[in-house]
Amino acid sequence: MESLLTINQVARRSGVAASALRYYEEKGLITSERAGSGHRRFRRPVLRRLAFIVFAQRLGMSLTEIGVELAKLPDDHVPKGQDWARLSGPWSARIDERIAELERLKLGLAKCISCGCLSLELCKLVNPADRAGTSGPGPRFWVGEEDGAVGKGND
Amino acid sequence: MESLLTINQVARRSGVAASALRYYEEKGLITSERAGSGHRRFRRPVLRRLAFIVFAQRLGMSLTEIGVELAKLPDDHVPKGQDWARLSGPWSARIDERIAELERLKLGLAKCISCGCLSLELCKLVNPADRAGTSGPGPRFWVGEEDGAVGKGND
DNA sequence: CCTTGACTTCAAGTTCACTTGAACTTGTAG
DNA sequence: CTACAAGTTCAAGTGAACTTGAAGTCAAGG
Numbered sequence: 124m125e126s127l128l129t130i131n132q133v134a135r136r137s138g139v140a141a142s143a144l145r146y147y148e149e150k151g152l153i154t155s156e157r158a159g160s161g162h163r164r165f166r167r168p169v170l171r172r173l174a175f176i177v178f179a180q181r182l183g184m185s186l187t188e189i190g191v192e193l194a195k196l197p198d199d200h201v202p203k204g205q206d207w208a209r210l211s212g213p214w215s216a217r218i219d220e221r222i223a224e225l226e227r228l229k230l231g232l233a234k235c236i237s238c239g240c241l242s243l244e245l246c247k248l249v250n251p252a253d254r255a256g257t258s259g260p261g262p263r264f265w266v267g268e269e270d271g272a273v274g275k276g277n278d
Numbered sequence: 279m280e281s282l283l284t285i286n287q288v289a290r291r292s293g294v295a296a297s298a299l300r301y302y303e304e305k306g307l308i309t310s311e312r313a314g315s316g317h318r319r320f321r322r323p324v325l326r327r328l329a330f331i332v333f334a335q336r337l338g339m340s341l342t343e344i345g346v347e348l349a350k351l352p353d354d355h356v357p358k359g360q361d362w363a364r365l366s367g368p369w370s371a372r373i374d375e376r377i378a379e380l381e382r383l384k385l386g387l388a389k390c391i392s393c394g395c396l397s398l399e400l401c402k403l404v405n406p407a408d409r410a411g412t413s414g415p416g417p418r419f420w421v422g423e424e425d426g427a428v429g430k431g432n433d
Numbered sequence: 434c435c436t437t438g439a440c441t442t443c444a445a446g447t448t449c450a451c452t453t454g455a456a457c458t459t460g461t462a463g
Numbered sequence: 464c465t466a467c468a469a470g471t472t473c474a475a476g477t478g479a480a481c482t483t484g485a486a487g488t489c490a491a492g493g
Contacts, residue, residue, distance in 0.1 A: 131439075141440090142482055150480095160489055162440050178383065183338070186480070211387050218384045222377055228333060229373045232366050286469075296470090297452055305450095315459050317470050341450070 127156070127164035137173040144173075152176060152190055171207075172196075182217060282311065282319035292328040299328075307331060307345055326362075327351075337372065 134141040147153045148163075153172055155163040172193065179189045196206050289296040302308045303318075308327055310318040327348065334344045351361050 129439080140482080143480080145442095146481060158440095160440075161442095162489085178387075181379070181383065214387055215384055218380050218387070222380050222384075224336070225373050225377050225380070228336065229370055229377075232333075232369055232373070284470080295452080298450080300471095301451060313459095313470095315470075316472095317459080335450095 126167055128167065128169070130155075130163050130165070133165045133169060133173070137170060137177070139173055139177070147173075147176065147186075150186060150190065152186065152193060175207075182221065281322055282313075283322065283324070285310075285318050285320070288320045288324060288328070292325055292332075294328055294332070302328075302331065302341075305341055305345065307341065307348055330362075337376065 128136070130141045130144055133139070133144060137144075139147075144153065144165075145163075148155060153165070153169050153176075155165045155169070158164050175193065176186075176189055179192065180186075184192075192210060195210060283291070285296045285299055288294070288299060292299075294302075299308065299320075300318075303310060308320070308324050308331075310320045310324070313319050330348065331341075331344055334347065335341075339347075347365060350365060
């Protein structure tokens with residue numbers, strides 16, 4: 124028994140909807156074999172890949188970015204601890220950055236929100252590195268003064 | 279000089295695009311007066327409201343959720359330190375939760391990714407409270423075993 | 434043989450958070 | 464008076480990440 128999983132088995136075990144699994148496959152994030160019937164059969168390592176995808180989404184990464192990371196895993200053999208471990212260094216750093224930003228936000232919240240400087244200081248608290256700066260729709264980030272019409276009064 | 283700001287002044291000072299400001303106003307997140315010409319005139323406190331919106335977005339909140347929070351601010355007077363401070367308690371807690379989740383993720387990454395248990399343990403690391411559980415599109419979260427087809431082998 | 438359930442593909446729909454474009458009005462400078 | 468920038472509304476488009484629906488296939492059970 125090679126222990127191949129149907130799409131719904133994977134869906135139940137991963138918490139990722141079957142439709143999402145097809146979507147991920149279409150996007151090249153995961154792969155499957157086919158049974159004679161044409162039905163998908165997933166190998167078990169897909170579960171770890173999915174764990175990684177869910178994980179990375181919680182960190183705010185887009186599927187495209189996640190795809191880039193997953194591409195670093197080998198195609199020629201089932202990924203081993205070492206393969207995943209190669210990814211984990213940069214990831215720890217990434218998480219640390221995000222935590223640091225949240226700490227800054229928290230500090231800013233406590234320190235500034237009641238003193239009137241929030242609207243002037245938030246720019247220094249928010250790290251725009253990740254998703255900002257992309258063109259098209261999506262939230263922008265706070266920038267400093269740029270405008271002539273700056274009063275001396277508190278905002 | 280009452281120091282009312284035009285939409286582009288607000289846009290420059292907040293880093294939020296003018297189109298987004300109109301959108302926020304439409305959604306009831308901010309308000310403006312009108313000049314005789316029909317042009318929007320924003321009062322200065324809108325800048326702090328916008329700071330709060332940008333801030334909350336960085337925490338992963340939707341505009342709808344942010345609207346609920348902003349509704350807690352008084353309409354009858356310019357929000358003061360105390361008004362903002364009333365919000366800050368729950369917010370600190372919220373940030374702490376998020377930080378705690380990231381710490382768990384990081385720990386899980388370091389501890390589990392190389393030992394083969396990741397796909398079984400992530401469920402305990404990821405806090406689904408925030409955005410998961412919503413119906414419709416969007417990412418799902420990892421759930422535990424639910425399925426008969428569980429092998430004893432490592433995934 | 435017929436139904437049921439699990440699966441397939443493909444096209445179209447949904448939500449969020451905006452942006453873009455068209456057509457129009459106003460205020461200021463030359 | 465004419466330009467032109469800056470503003471307006473409204474409708475439609477965008478991109479990400481999926482979901483939903485329609486129509487069809489396939490294997491197993493009664």
